[in-house]
Amino acid sequence: MPDQDSPTTPPTALPLAVATPAAEIQGVPLDSYAFCFACRYHLAGLPLAGNCPECGHLVRESFRPDLLQFAHRSYLLVLQTGLLYLRAAIGSLVVLITVTIVLVPQLIRFEGPTPLVVFITLFTGVMAILFRGCWILTEPDPSPLELSFSEHGQFIRRILVAQAIVHALLVLNILILNQTITRTVAGSVDALHSLFSASLLVLLLVAAIVAIIHIAEMLSYFRLMARRIPDHNIARTANNYTLILPAISILGAFIFFLGPILALCLYWRLLGQVAAHINSILINGVPARLSGMASSIDSPPGN
Secondary structure, eight states: OOOTTSOOOOOSSOOHHHHSOGGGOTTOBOOTTOBOTTTOOBOTTOBTTSBOTTTOOBGGGGGOTTOGGGSOHHHHHHHHHHHHHHHHHHHHHHHHHHHHHHHHHHHTTOOSSHHHHHHHHHHHHHHHHHHHHHHHHTOOOSOGGGHHHHHHHHHHHHHHHHHHHHHHHHHHHHHHHHHHHHHHHTTOOOTHHHHHHHHHHHHHHHHHHHHHHHHHHHHHHHHHHHHHTTOHHHHHHHHHHHHHHHHHHHHHTTTTTHHHHHHHHHHHHHHHHHHHHHHHHHHHSSOOOOTTOOSOSSSOTTO
16 A cells, blocks of 8 residues: 555546546546545545545545546646735735725825825735736636536626726726815816716725625635535635625724725635645645545535
8 A cells, every 4th residue: 555645646637537437437446646535545446436444435525527636737726826816915905904094194194196096006906916816716627527617717707807897997086086176175166076976986886796796706616616625614614705704894894994804804814725725736636634624525515
């Protein structure tokens, strides 16, 4: 029996035992890279219809064709890059919002649009990184076995385009409104002031709705990804966050904007768990061993 702690390299192509229905290969021994998804016991030489000697899970549960450990390495690198961008953007948003809240008493003493322009510039840059990360992360899986997963990613990309357009209009509106306010305070009557004030409220509402849809769809995307790890704790957490994160953001926005910061931190932690699995699969060929992982693949809780 090979050393269970020895590192393995995931196959670049789907083995025959994976692509063939379990009923047709009941007695076929597995290849040397096979590990149990639950306890990492080396499954080489065991029949697909057997049980893991270490934890008792069915051997075939570790050989679903859609598991990420059988995905092409190039696709795993794409997921790793997307998660890196996304986590960097979420972390930057937390820092930007926190620093802005702390510096508000000093910023309001400044005259002119400089503080607002600086904030908008930084915020737009962070959002660009976030959009880029989501775009990379939703790259279609080249495997023909994961059409639904890729189709969901394409839907998220359409949401990203809409969100980018709304963000651009919102930034433009704020800058123009800031100029109209300056001229109004100086004594001139600006007919555009009322128009842009009303449009700002509309754009803020639209931006909030699109952002909630984006978060909900990304969490749904991570639920699907959790099934491919498999990690039911991530699937359950992503399902719960679909309602919890928007609620925390909206209600907590009235308490020194602490709600959005907390929601972003929770989201960042979830992304970290997914990233840990992707990194482990790239290095060791198997998912990371995190608390609360799956005990059964076929029906993950909260899905």
